[in-house]
Amino acid sequence: MALKVYVDRMSPPSRAVLLFCKVNGIEFEEILLDILKNKHTTPEYKEINPMYKLPTIVDGEFKLFESHAILIYLSCAFLGVPSHWYPSDLSKRSKLHSVLDWHHTNLHRGLGGLLFNTILGQLKGLPLNAEAAKEGEKLLVKSLTKLENFWLKDGRFLVGSFQPSIADISLVCGIMQLELLSKKDHDRILSPYKKVLQWIEDTKSVTAPHFDEVHGILFKVQKRIRERKETQSGITEMKAKL
């Protein structure tokens, strides 16, 4: 029985897991659950993941959620995954755990705070919260500064590495969510971080052509959002189009 991967490609952790499988030639069945349409809150999915979150994998009888845990599992469970994705050397592996933990409470939280309280909350029909968006952007900018000056200080990839790891995939898929902002806001936030920009390009390049394929839906939604802003068409209309 092939590995089952439950995802919504609009969610960065879902894209990270998909991308990792594709890059490493892991066979899987992709099950798309549209969060906007609440397809992740059904009783059937509750049996698979009682947290109602995405992504989740089911490998035979084994169920697992939380994308970092999934990426580590896949690195270890599937033969043929090159060791640079999740090194066995204790020091390197520990630094990888450190940046993945940092991601949760810094970069991921900042991105979520900014995007959920601007674009994504709006797609779900929730009221916007300018104060929370501002707080999110503050944490995001602080996190980008740490990426630039610390995590990317010594290598082409995270934690001083010259080969990509699961952390590069996870964090870059997160930052890609900024594509949903207007071009002006996207560039205002990201352009001061030259190493970060180069690292995003390097991660895209080592995971090509899968990176663009997995991010296709993101760019479709980006186009709709930017068009809407220009034409001032309503959010309901945009949702109907998706």
Next chain:
Amino acid sequence: MALKVYVDRMSPPSRAVLLFCKVNGIEFEEILLDILKNKHTTPEYKEINPMYKLPTIVDGEFKLFESHAILIYLSCAFLGVPSHWYPSDLSKRSKLHSVLDWHHTNLHRGLGGLLFNTILGQLKGLPLNAEAAKEGEKLLVKSLTKLENFWLKDGRFLVGSFQPSIADISLVCGIMQLELLSKKDHDRILSPYKKVLQWIEDTKSVTAPHFDEVHGILFKVQKRIRERKETQSGITEMKAKL
């Protein structure tokens, strides 16, 4: 050169790392940095941890921060640590990673939101934020429900285990921070969760006598906070006493 452990015992992740070392007989030098007195923001400490966060370990030339990453490192680097703390079986280990990841964005975040915007922010002289405290409590209660009904569903300890792991230490040290609330608030929040309460007692019991020793300062501060509430003495006076 002995392992160096930089901590503030008022911080749950610091206590988790200390407790783990003590329970497993790992020799270490404890370096206390008082967060209230900004001892973690010095240029000397920046060299050790540029994020200015606690805990951090230094093992020879190797520096590591983020408490989950540290607990995993210690489990692997020190001979004689029993395997139940961080099982080598891939399924068990993956479930452990999953609950540790979940901790970051649920229980830990809820606890932080509630406590930082009530008691702890006040100790740092920051303005209180009732709305953020309320949001924190909401996430905390949701997380406690998931602990009770999912993570502790099948075993005495987390993820269906009958022996403790690094996740039990990490999460219980977090929940202990609720001791800083008034007894009434503490009991109001925790008393509906019978399995959680039993699990806290079980974790205390398997890590005795170190658990109480590591939490000594927390109970001292609790006493001062509760006295202050009764006598209405000022926050400045309480800080001076600590």
